[in-house]
Amino acid sequence: MTAGLWENWLLPGVWITSQLTLFSAVFAAAVAFGIGIARTSRLWIVRFLTGFYVEIFRGTSALVLMFWLFFVMPLAFGYQLVSMWAAVLALGLTYGAYGSEIVRGAIASVAPAQREAAIALSFSPAQRMRRVILPQAIPEMIPPFNNLLIELLKATALVSAVSVADITFAAQLSRLATGDSLEIYAIILVLYFVLAFVLTRLMRLLERRAKAGIGQAPVKSGKGPLATRKLSARQESEQSSNIITGGAQ
């Protein structure tokens, strides 16, 4: 592979992939918290509508949604999104729906006595959420969010299908230019792995700080530096049911 390909395509590709991951993650987090909290609402219509959203976006395929936003939306509604933003929208909406289940689960796992105590102290519902529930729920969310973030990073490769010049797109161009399929794809697989590894380390750091904030020590995983995601049997089944669609419990 020549220096020109690196400078003109692969390195900018890494930058685009990083940007995509960041923007989609921020958007997905906003959706996840918005929908996740709304699903605990007392109004059935709010619960129903947010539940409907989650089932639709967890039910369909991210790639199909991306094509839909890219090809159908301009024709049907007259809006043409820049392909980068169509990609961010598709990834954010899909992974936001997955993430909302994590938020909902973590909120549900806060001890009921905490909520009751906040009611007894006559906190308003908003104060209750902000001061009591969320500070305890957020550290619980970080490990599953880490898994989801890696899934999101991997899903950003899909944007090459709608001509966003990310790492995968750069690889396709390089392959056409040089024909060194093995070398190019081996290099970008390693690039993705390094990105995933960095993200995992950052999330670990975040988890330690969040847990220290409420006076808990992080759970020692003790599984070597390569192990990114090890879950118990219960968590593993929760994890798997989270990445697919499923009826509200």
Add this chain to the structure above:
Amino acid sequence: MTWNWDVAKDFLPELGRGLLITLEATALGSILAFALGLVWAMAFRSPTRFVRWPVAAVVEFIRNTPLLVQLFFFYYVLPTWDIKFSALTTGVIALGLHYSTYTAEVYRAGIDGVPKGQWEAATALSLSRARTWTAVILPQAIRRVVPALGNYVIAMLKDSPMLALIGVVDMLQKARAEGASSFQYIEPYTMVGIAFIVIAYPASLLMRALERRLGH
């Protein structure tokens, strides 16, 4: 431009043919993922670290890199080694291999969940290693992870449209072909999206019911 039922009706048979390929890829990919995942999970418990470590490293690497890139890797690199498969076979291999790293974790969690006394009892009865696995550990481990495995089948179904990008004629590829030939985009893409929801949603309800039946 608005929804046109005539276009939708014309696309329906194509969608059906694409659906068959989508389901075929998912089913074959699942079988491969279930089998390979079990191999990885048993290798994780191998007594020698010369097996454990390389397998763990490979599994970790495959799981943390995008399926799409792996798909391209197999599609473009294997022929240069004179291994020639059809696009569908390549897709099934990539899909199965990628998800085997997820099912391996599911099996591992299930195997870890088998009480230690069961291993000890097997040793006390001087069962061979093979008998311990096949008659004692796996029947108990697999039973409790069936819903989790089923969930990954649904995840595989939703990742199968990636195969369209190497030219497998699945539902998404049918929609792309329709768009390219007749410039009708709205109906084909929308119908494909709905088809995924219509399959994935009931399937996931089934898994949820199964999860409750098996008592989690």
